[in-house]
Structures are given as structure tokens and as C-alpha cells.
Amino acid sequence: MTLPFRTRAALLACALALPLLAGAQEATIRKNLAERIPALSNIDEISKTPxxxxxxxxxxxxxxxxxxxxxxLIxxxxxxxxARKNLTEERVEKLTAIDFKDLPLKNAFTQVFGKGTRKLAVFEDPNCGYCKxxxxxxxKIDDVTVYFFLIPILGSDSVTKSRQIWCSADKLKTWNDWMLREVAPKGAGDCNTDALTENLDFAKKYRITGTPTLIFADGRRVPGAINTQQLEQNLAR
Known part of the structure; x- marks a missing residue:
């Protein structure tokens, strides 16, 4: 069925007006919030919710x-x-996701548990108690390859230990000796440590501000230390 010309024209006008109305609404929200709460003058995005x-x-x-x-403001x-969903949590999960292929794996050292078919990246500071x-x-986890990224963010001693670990002949052993057995790393830490600087730059870019921060193969980010059961659940998702 062909709609009359006037009906089609009216529908077209409505369709064209909707983006204008949405733009005006967004401008109003931005203007009022910025004037009333100066800290909200740098809003990145305004969008409708369900x-x-x-x-x-x-x-x-x-x-x-x-x-x-x-x-x-809420x-x-x-x-x-x-739907029994936390829409805010789902949205934040999407916003903080990091594509696994974007990780600078050359700046990490690895440990393989079992067959290592699953993947996990962890950003850690050697002096972080939660990391230990x-x-x-x-x-206690099986069948996972773990990529360890050192980001010394807890002071000068973290920088020293990170350099010593990265410059050691066996990074993984030195790391595990310190994190699991309290055997402090040794050495001058005077090799090329550009990887540590690049890790810190990556963390800053993606707003990784705490340790440990876990990145799973599907890009989901989980901040903080989680237990074995939670880790297994996330790996299995």
C-alpha cells in the first residue's frame, strides 16, 4: 500500500526532527550540569537509558x-x-573492556598451567599485598596461560624490584620466588627496561589504576584480587 504524499512528508519531517530534538536535549543537559556543577564540564557522552x-x-x-x-543527578x-540485570554494571564492563589482541604481550612474561589453552593477562606490582x-x-588453576605485566606503581622500591625481576635470567622463577616464597629479587636491574615504561603507559591509557587487574580473553576487566572459584568462573565464561 502506498501512503499519501502528505503522510509520507509528515513521517519524513518527524524522522528528520528526532536527531535535532535529541541534540537540543543533550545540549540542555550539558549546559545545566556544567553551570551548576563545574566538575561536570567535561562530559564525554550523554545517552538515553531504557x-x-x-x-x-x-x-x-x-x-x-x-x-x-x-x-x-543520580x-x-x-x-x-x-530482566534481572544490573545495567550499570554491564555498561561499565563494556566501557572498560580491553581487546586481548591490543595487549603488548612482548612486555610480559608467561606461565603455563596445564595445557594452557585459556588465556589471562594480569597487571601487578611486586609490592602489592593483594597481588601476592x-x-x-x-x-590452583589449571589449563591457562598467564601473561604477567609488571607495573611498578607503589613507590621507588616497586620500581627497583620490577627492574630486578625483568632483568633476571629467569623472570618467572624470580617473580614466583618473591611473590610466593618471599625470596627477594637480586641484581642491578640494569638491562633495557623499556617494557616497564611501556606497561605503565598502557596502564595510564586504559586507566588501569590498581593491582592486580585481570584481563580475560574476551576483553573483560576485573579489578582486584579474586579467589580461585571466582577466577575459574571468569575463565569459563
Whole structure:
């Protein structure tokens, strides 16, 4: 069935107007929030949520919610009770994901558990207590290849230890001796340590600010030490 010309024209006009209305709405939210809360003058993105009248305000990977005019601001999780989903958590997971192929694997050393068919990347500081706890739990996992990225972010001693580990003849043994057995690394650490600098640059680019930070093969990022059961669940996803 062919629609009358006037009907088609009206529909076309509506379709063209929608982006303009959305743009005006976004501009209003940006303007009001920036004027009222100067810290929100650097908003990266404003988008509609599945909830009518509620908009997502994204700054980096931080999410806030507001109404169509920026009169109210909500901080917290948006839950879909019907689908039983945490929409905020899912959105942050997507925003913080890192494509595994983008990892600078040349700047890591590896350990293979079992067949090593699964993959995991871990960003760690040698003086991180949570990292040491995670390393003990990691020893109980099977069938995974782990890529260790040293990022010395906890002070000058972390820099020294990271250099000593990276420059040792057997990086993995030196790492495990320190993290699992409290045998301190030795040596001058005077080899080429550009890899450590590049790791820190990568961490800064992707906002990896704490250790350990885990990156799974599907790109999901999990900050903090998780136990063996949680690690296995994530590897199996």
C-alpha cells in the first residue's frame, strides 16, 4: 500500500526532527550540569537509558544519571528488575573492556598451567599485598596461560624490584620466588627496561589504576584480587 504524499512528508519531517530534538536535549543537559556543577564540564557522552526520561552521563568510565534537563543527578546502579540485570554494571564492563589482541604481550612474561589453552593477562606490582594473595590462588588453576605485566606503581622500591625481576635470567622463577616464597629479587636491574615504561603507559591509557587487574580473553576487566572459584568462573565464561 502506498501512503499519501502528505503522510509520507509528515513521517519524513518527524524522522528528520528526532536527531535535532535529541541534540537540543543533550545540549540542555550539558549546559545545566556544567553551570551548576563545574566538575561536570567535561562530559564525554550523554545517552538515553531504557528507563523513560532517564539519561546516562558518562565521564570516562564513570556513569551518572539525570533527567532531560539536568535538574537532578543520580549516582548508583540502574537495575532492570524485569530482566534481572544490573545495567550499570554491564555498561561499565563494556566501557572498560580491553581487546586481548591490543595487549603488548612482548612486555610480559608467561606461565603455563596445564595445557594452557585459556588465556589471562594480569597487571601487578611486586609490592602489592593483594597481588601476592592472588598469586597463591592462581597456583590452583589449571589449563591457562598467564601473561604477567609488571607495573611498578607503589613507590621507588616497586620500581627497583620490577627492574630486578625483568632483568633476571629467569623472570618467572624470580617473580614466583618473591611473590610466593618471599625470596627477594637480586641484581642491578640494569638491562633495557623499556617494557616497564611501556606497561605503565598502557596502564595510564586504559586507566588501569590498581593491582592486580585481570584481563580475560574476551576483553573483560576485573579489578582486584579474586579467589580461585571466582577466577575459574571468569575463565569459563
Amino acid at each position: 528507563m523513560k526520561g532517564l539519561f546516562e552521563v558518562r565521564i570516562g568510565t564513570d556513569l551518572l544519571y539525570t533527567d532531560a534537563e539536568g535538574n537532578f 549516582q548508583g546502579s540502574l537495575l532492570d528488575t524485569k 594473595r592472588f598469586e597463591k590462588d592462581l597456583q
